[in-house]
Amino acid sequence: GQQVMQIPQYQHVQEGEDFTTYCNSSTTLSNIQWYKQRPGGHPVFLIQLVKSGEVKKQKRLTFQFGEAKKNSSLHITATQTTDVGTYFCAGPAGGTSYGKLTFGQGTILTVHP
């Protein structure tokens, strides 16, 4: 079945450093979504990318969708302590229902002040 892999699993940075997490799918995706989950919290939707090669920015966050629509990345510039959490990518699992998502295992980001 479809697999979505994320690397790295953990990332520790000093406040002010940049951070990048990478997402790779075993199959071509119609779209990819990114979520953030704070410790003890629930996943919160960040963004959806649909087009091949698409790049979207949200303040210090830059999201990219690969040309082949099988990989994606999230880059955070100048991390802050409020960026702490787990970042998940997710793609539609396909099949007969378009609703369900396959999540990567997430990248846990810690930011040291």
Add this chain to the structure above:
Amino acid sequence: NAGVMQNPRHLVRRRGQEARLRCSPVKGHSHVYWYRQLPEEGLKFMVYLQKENIIDESGMPKERFSAEFPKEGPSILRIQQVVRGDSAAYFCASSPSRDRRRQETQYFGPGTRLLVL
């Protein structure tokens, strides 16, 4: 503007008991998804429901687990005869999904943390 609500937020059960997890979707959303999350892991899809219908239950264990989304009231995820391995966070998400061919954003509830002793 209430989001997805789940209760209870924390649930402790002894092995062999039943667990009932409730999810009220965002008002106006008719599609509900249940996911399970083990510590430091991603979310694993369990079941996708529309009002009174199970659309996809490919992620549900074949035994002891069931889900429903009645015409009135919240969606229920039911786990019978719980075992220690059922301990996890269970998240519900909802989407408007008027067109099942579109990938709608899913809005997640706060989750129910189930602990089986």
